[in-house]
Amino acid sequence: MDYISARSKKIDASGIRKIWELAQKMKDPVDFSIGSPDFDAPAEVKQAAIDAISGGSNGYTLTAGIAALREKIASDITAEFGWEKPLAMVTCGVSGALHLAFMATLNPGDEVLVPDPYFVMYHHLTNLSGGTCVYVDTYPDFHLSAEKVAEKITSKTKMLVLNSPGNPTGAIYTEQQLKDLADLARKHELLVISDEIYKEFSYDRASGSIASYYENTIVMRGMSKAYGIPGWRMGYMALPNHLEELFERMAALQQYTFVCAPQPFQLATIKALDHDCSDQVDIYRKKRDLVYEGLKGEFDLVKPEGAFYAFVPTPNDDATEFVTRAIANDVLVIPGKVFSSRDTHFRISYATSEEKIKVGCERLCKIAREY
Ligand code: PLP
Secondary structure, three states: OOOHHHHHHHOOOOHHHHHHHOOOOOOOOEOOOOOOOOOOOHHHHHHHHHHHHOOOOOOOOOOOOOHHHHHHHHHHHHHHOOOOEEHHHHHHHHHHHHHHHHHOOOOOOOOOEEEOOHHHHHHHHHHHHHOEEEEEEEEOOOOOHHHHOOOOOOOOOEEEEEEOOOOOOOOOHHHHHHHHHHHHHHHHHOEEEEEEEOOOOOOOOOOOHHHHHOOOEEEEEEEEOOOHHHHHHHHHEOOHHHHHHHHHHHHHHHHOOOOOHHHHHHOOOOOOOOOHHHHHHHHHHHHHHHHHHHHHOOOOOOOOEEEEEEEEEEEOOOOHHHHHHHHHHOOEEEEHHHHHOOOOOEEEEOOHHHHHHHHHHHHHHHHHHHO
């Protein structure tokens, strides 16, 4: 008897697991692999969670989240996009929001447009839902033009996934690109998922949202990255009021999966949303500059504009081979094929100390010179 469902076999975690296994043999690695901030949560945010737990706020909440937090999210979204009475749902991270949205919208055969390189979860959630990922190549600068997307639209296309600032590329789409994508989405009545989890990490200009130009958008934002609390599993999504039926479907799915986001952390998130992250962003801008300056002599990389990743072309167009050499030199990076149909680049997460960044970049440059 095979206890494993065909559905779950569609998820292939072997690429990342292989890197992880190699990492176990490393002595004092420069770890450029983890997509998790290297700073702790702000003191007042931690205190709000402690107070909530001590004060007995430890039960379930309503499926969509506590009213005070949902109202705050909704009023911020109205102020930003002009949406009247938007629908806000508190979720277990952006991962939770993505899960609900993909499950609630996709039928077998539906096509999902995903810019390549992409955050791996989009690929797996589409597969789990029975949909088909259609990739839109964004090499070499990782920006997304409406023309490229238009070429991939068929009668089966239902959804367009945007992630700006992006993982693994650090690219931020321009306002003009967002407007053009909005026009295209409107023409084809696409549902847009806008994953804005790295919104705060925008180094040279504010990062815009397609939601400013197109209403059939689910805006997803999270607390994991900007507030240093990935273990709290806090995120949210906001939808325009006319997508109420979809909202109700997603709420029903949340009721029978995650149930609700953790109550003490929902309460602390109210505090977090008022916290100014600009000091952390300044520190990360400096890290971004260190990575770019440290690598540009040997690698032909695009300067990342946001998030905390650089997606760097290898000198030999074979990222798996390059990454094996990097790991042999105690630098942990991820080969491009984990995030892409190509294996020509590697991902650096620079959410680590400046010292490690300098050492890691020197080692990578030394390897590049050996080719
Ligand atoms: N979206 C992107 C682009 C990410 O990089 C991540 C995490 O790395 C997530 C969503 C999920 O974040 P979380 O579930 O912690 O909110």
